[in-house]
Amino acid sequence: MSSHSAKATTTLPLGPDSITPVGVDVGSARYLFAAASPADGVGGAATVNADYAHRLYSEFQSATHRLGTAPDYVDDQDRLGDLVARYWPRLRRALECAADQVVGVARAHPRAVVVLEDLSTTPRPLVEAAHGAMAWADYCPAVAQQLLADRALDAGLAVAYVPPEYTSQLCHECGTLGDLGGRGCETLTCVNDDCTVGEVCRDRSAAVTIARRYHGEA
Ligand SMILES: [Zn+2]
Structure with a gap:
């Protein structure tokens, strides 16, 4: 089958974008x-x-x-x-x-x-x-x-x-290296003033960062 023209207009139904990385x-x-x-975010x-x-x-x-x-x-x-x-x-x-x-x-x-x-x-x-x-x-x-x-x-x-580098220390949203202080070292605080994340559970944040890293986004 010859087809460079056909390919140009065909959208694959299951391209890499339809894969859902679930970070753990x-x-x-x-x-x-x-x-x-990534879509679940820390809240989900x-x-x-x-x-x-x-x-x-x-x-x-x-x-x-x-x-x-x-x-x-x-x-x-x-x-x-x-x-x-x-x-x-x-x-x-x-x-x-x-x-x-x-x-x-x-x-x-x-x-x-x-x-x-x-x-x-x-x-x-x-x-x-x-x-x-x-x-x-x-x-x-x-x-x-x-x-x-x-x-x-x-x-x-x-x-x-x-x-695995810095997955527990980077803000899952903006990628800034955050502050790990806080209660029992269980939280991560984003220190980027332009980011809305603030204080977050570091394990949940790490899961999102790991998921985003699959597509090279974190
Ligand atoms: Zn942030």
Whole structure:
């Protein structure tokens, strides 16, 4: 088929503009996930809290602390294995349930792409967190993000990665580097006098920035 003339007047129904990037910020404190498309904005961002998963992680670490008093090293290793076998499936299930909420949010958008930050960390096995060797904030993001990517792919969604620089510090609206002070470092304040954003939840703002970055807009 020859057709340079036809192409000039044809609009593809599903061009790149019809893809909806749904940015997901993965945290460890207040929210495990914050998810939003550019059109959702911070007001329409969905959040999933980290409380239950964090509690399981803390319980696991507390249980491993008690192992140190056992006299026999081999027994300790067996007990550690038992604890991992007991806690990892529960923790994974908690993180997957949270991830599935994000997948549900993404699927509500037309031709959604789940957009994640290209983190420099890789998921670590739970056993490495024994005896308090790893803080939740260090353990959680890579593991939660990997499980989310798996669940999204399982659900038939596309997953994309964008550079992670300053996603929590840039104003999602104007791109100015904001002020991270404020209550529990949970807020971002835009310092651009010409911007109307003011103080905003930094996780929600990061989700929008991540989504916009998919099209090179942030
Ligand atoms: Zn701003």
